[in-house]
Amino acid sequence: MELLTNIFGIQVQSEDWNKQNGLPLYIAGSYDFAAVTLNGCRCIVLTPKEELDTLPALKKEIRKIQEIDHVPVVLKLPTISYYRRNKMIENKIPFITDRQVFLPFMGTFLAEENGEERELKKFMFSTQQLVLLYLYQKKKKLYVSEATKILPFTAMTMSRAVKQLELAGLFHVTKDGVNKVIESDYDRPELYERLKDYLSSPVRRVGYLKKNEVTNEMVIAGETVLAEETMLNPGRTATYAIYAKAFNKGLLMNELVDPDEQVRIELWEYDPRQFSGNNMADKISVALSFMENEDERIEEAVEELLEGVWGG
Numbered sequence: 001m002e003l004l005t006n007i008f009g010i011q012v013q014s015e016d017w018n019k020q021n022g023l024p025l026y027i028a029g030s031y032d033f034a035a036v037t038l039n040g041c042r043c044i045v046l047t048p049k050e051e052l053d054t055l056p057a058l059k060k061e062i063r064k065i066q067e068i069d070h071v072p073v074v075l076k077l078p079t080i081s082y083y084r085r086n087k088m089i090e091n092k093i094p095f096i097t098d099r100q101v102f103l104p105f106m107g108t109f110l111a112e113e114n115g116e117e118r119e120l121k122k123f124m125f126s127t128q129q130l131v132l133l134y135l136y137q138k139k140k141k142l143y144v145s146e147a148t149k150i151l152p153f154t155a156m157t158m159s160r161a162v163k164q165l166e167l168a169g170l171f172h173v174t175k176d177g178v179n180k181v182i183e184s185d186y187d188r189p190e191l192y193e194r195l196k197d198y199l200s201s202p203v204r205r206v207g208y209l210k211k212n213e214v215t216n217e218m219v220i221a222g223e224t225v226l227a228e229e230t231m232l233n234p235g236r237t238a239t240y241a242i243y244a245k246a247f248n249k250g251l252l253m254n255e256l257v258d259p260d261e262q263v264r265i266e267l268w269e270y271d272p273r274q275f276s277g278n279n280m281a282d283k284i285s286v287a288l289s290f291m292e293n294e295d296e297r298i299e300e301a302v303e304e305l306l307e308g309v310w311g312g
Contacts, residue, residue, distance in 0.1 A: 207252035
């Protein structure tokens, strides 16, 4: 509550609120309650004991509380995501964090939460893989519990990836019972276009390898995929991709000496086979590998490749 005094000069008085017995148990047990007076304006401040509920559930809970005590209800949170903040403002739900205040009955002060919204320029590669999973699964909703089974992430990494999706403002995270759900309002082609600025080429390094050193962990990538899937003519040197951590970098050659004896190798930030069920790197990642390419032939082939993904 220090922010209220520091920014608005508001005098804050707080006391226990003892009317929880009139509430359903699921509400009474989910929050710490305080009756707070702000410059003479009385309100009830709720501090969640666990993860905050979805917006529709919050609105119902607030209505139940206001049936007992007809004053504003304010949520006190340690921090708030960009998407949730906007939704709560849109629905006129008051909240206070360590850096932000939204009290429509009194005043508003909105700073960045730890600067994260301002600094989000690119997704982590773990977040990028979560995006790819969402795009490939072709459903409106992706359950985080299911994503955890598929992606090679720790719980902490998954939590950070989900938070980055929220910060981008193109996804929202809700709850279905105890399960977190990731959802976007955009269809897959439009979502991809809106996300592109946050996504990166998966290629960490490029080199060459002798043909007889190609292994089953390597899949075709780059222009070789475009040649197979579009009207682009194949190049003389085949391109393969492999997860950088699974490759002996001592085998990598920096120079193409003999295109009949060598292949081009891309070392990727994640396993190129992760979203592909064949000998080909996943097509959306292949498209991303050409992000810096300005060759019109390649651009047209990439568009054709993605049309096949969205139409498939």
